[in-house]
Amino acid sequence: MTSLARDVAVVGVGYSQLSRAGEPEPLVLLLEAVKGALTDAGLSGTDVDGIFEYKFGPESPGAQDVARVLGVPDLAAFADILPTNPSGLGGVLAGVMAVASGACETALVFRCLTRAAGHTGGVVDGPSTVAGRNQFLTPYGYLGGILVEMALKKRRWMAEYSRAEEDFGHIAVNARRWSALNPRAVLREPVTMDDYLSSRVVVEPLRLLDCDYPINGAVATVITTAERAADLRQPPVLVDAMSYGSGRGADWTFNNDYLYGGTFDCADRLWRRSSVTLENVDVAQVYDGFTSVTMSWIEALGACGRGEFGDWIGDGSRIGPGGDFPMNTAGGQLAEGRLHGVSFLNEAALQLRGQCGDRQVPGARVAVVASGLYPQCGAVVLTSG
Amino acid sequence: MTHLTSSTADDRRPVPQPDEITRFYWDGAAAGRLLMQKCLSCGKLQFPPDVCCLSCQSEHFGHAEVSGRGSIYSYAVVERPLHAGFVDALPYVIALVELDEQSGLRLVANLLDATPGTRLSCGQPVEVVYEKREGITLPQFRLVEVSR
Numbered sequence: 001m002t003s004l005a006r007d008v009a010v011v012g013v014g015y016s017q018l019s020r021a022g023e024p025e026p027l028v029l030l031l032e033a034v035k036g037a038l039t040d041a042g043l044s045g046t047d048v049d050g051i052f053e054y055k056f057g058p059e060s061p062g063a064q065d066v067a068r069v070l071g072v073p074d075l076a077a078f079a080d081i082l083p084t085n086p087s088g089l090g091g092v093l094a095g096v097m098a099v100a101s102g103a104c105e106t107a108l109v110f111r112c113l114t115r116a117a118g119h120t121g122g123v124v125d126g127p128s129t130v131a132g133r134n135q136f137l138t139p140y141g142y143l144g145g146i147l148v149e150m151a152l153k154k155r156r157w158m159a160e161y162s163r164a165e166e167d168f169g170h171i172a173v174n175a176r177r178w179s180a181l182n183p184r185a186v187l188r189e190p191v192t193m194d195d196y197l198s199s200r201v202v203v204e205p206l207r208l209l210d211c212d213y214p215i216n217g218a219v220a221t222v223i224t225t226a227e228r229a230a231d232l233r234q235p236p237v238l239v240d241a242m243s244y245g246s247g248r249g250a251d252w253t254f255n256n257d258y259l260y261g262g263t264f265d266c267a268d269r270l271w272r273r274s275s276v277t278l279e280n281v282d283v284a285q286v287y288d289g290f291t292s293v294t295m296s297w298i299e300a301l302g303a304c305g306r307g308e309f310g311d312w313i314g315d316g317s318r319i320g321p322g323g324d325f326p327m328n329t330a331g332g333q334l335a336e337g338r339l340h341g342v343s344f345l346n347e348a349a350l351q352l353r354g355q356c357g358d359r360q361v362p363g364a365r366v367a368v369v370a371s372g373l374y375p376q377c378g379a380v381v382l383t384s385g
Numbered sequence: 386m387t388h389l390t391s392s393t394a395d396d397r398r399p400v401p402q403p404d405e406i407t408r409f410y411w412d413g414a415a416a417g418r419l420l421m422q423k424c425l426s427c428g429k430l431q432f433p434p435d436v437c438c439l440s441c442q443s444e445h446f447g448h449a450e451v452s453g454r455g456s457i458y459s460y461a462v463v464e465r466p467l468h469a470g471f472v473d474a475l476p477y478v479i480a481l482v483e484l485d486e487q488s489g490l491r492l493v494a495n496l497l498d499a500t501p502g503t504r505l506s507c508g509q510p511v512e513v514v515y516e517k518r519e520g521i522t523l524p525q526f527r528l529v530e531v532s533r
Contacts, residue, residue, distance in 0.1 A: 124467070124468055124469070125468065125469040125470065126399070126469075126470075127399060128397070128399055128400065128470075128519075129399060129400055129401070129402040130399045130400070130401055130402060131402040131404065132404075133433055135401035135402055135403070135404075135407060136401070136407075136432075136433045136492065136493060137493055138399050139398060139399050139400055139401050139518070139523060140479055140494055140495050140523070141398070141463055141467070141468070141471050141474065141477055141479050142479055143463070143467035143468045143471065144467040144468075147467065148461050148463065148467075148479055151461035151462075152459040152460070152461050152479075152481055155459045155460060155461060155507065156458065156459035156481075156507065159459070159506070159507035159508070160507075201464065202465070203461050203462070203463050203464075203467075204461060204462035204463075204464065205461070206461070249439055253481070253491075253493065254432065254433060254491060256489065258458075258459075
């Protein structure tokens, strides 16, 4: 083995206040999260030599913004990652690779969103002409960011597998079961299946409760070598395996595997690399920007066969508190709020540290995190050290 | 079949901007023909047009006219405005149409004759029609009778 492979650990997690109201300055939010993550780890800005972040939206602060305000002496490795990556987990994956390779020693990764960025579904205007691949979409009213796409995917799922909307509803109901136990979550009121089925139609058949919840918030993680982690403040959480996936024909609409994109490729690659299997997983954190995304991941991760989610989920209780497949224990993006993949990674780490209070999964030692969707997939297996 | 519908003068819906890769497609539509890139190496049809064949990477294409018949792979109904240019078009149906010629060969279009209350389902047969808009012609689709 060369010097380009070291064991990696997640050693600190941090959050800003999460809110629905107002228009906070992104860098103010982010400073709270990155300071929190460093304090959690027992480190300071002078210990950081790598920064990776998922730059989705012009208001999102970049790696150099954070290096500047934290007094980072010098960045040995850094990147602002484009929105085509596996959501915010893209920053995490880049940080893991940078530390594992020896490109840097201690990486700070983060995601910062404000509601300004969450309003892609609002009414927009212009341009009057559309170039590139969107010339085959936008003139037909394929709009609202990916709202129309997600409506098309939901419809196709129901047709392909002869399933009803309740399958999707179980994901939405589950989010609130867990968020009720998470003081940080923005939406904590329980919802019932009836609430789901009567929630407003955004683009038929996509409902409001199929969609994650735009908030103001920032989330940050500190990643370093397993060797260094042993001397830090928190019980170490080891990165057992990581993977990306895009699937062939990488595209949202015209790809080869319409309902899944790269989820199966990503999950298969993850398990080939991991020292554990899904059977060993105590807690799962699975992307829920839209409910259909979670369903695709569940099948891809191997919890059930392709098209079998509806039978697997049953009455939904198995993914809730006390269930045999506890999932999205912070409430996910549907209920904790849209923080992209970094929040799933942090919740997984907190579960393996045994620090999740009322929502703690007893004895959790192995977690899987799956983030992003369709051609933008990423996943991680974490184990308690 | 060519069934021309025309937009009104104050139509603010955006229109495609053809480029060197895509111009044949829009020119074909203007002539009432639905044209697909056909790889001269492996014979596959391809949509959207791209710089090379996504199956074999050949850069040599012909343009094959297809029948314009297909089926609904999926569809969504937009009832609330997402874009100022489409406010007057609401509600509208946007469909992913799979063409009869090749499994997985799909395009996005509106179902022009689907009014509220029209029964729609995945798998229903559709056929191409053409819509003129701001100096360009867009392939669109409509339901066809099963007994065609």
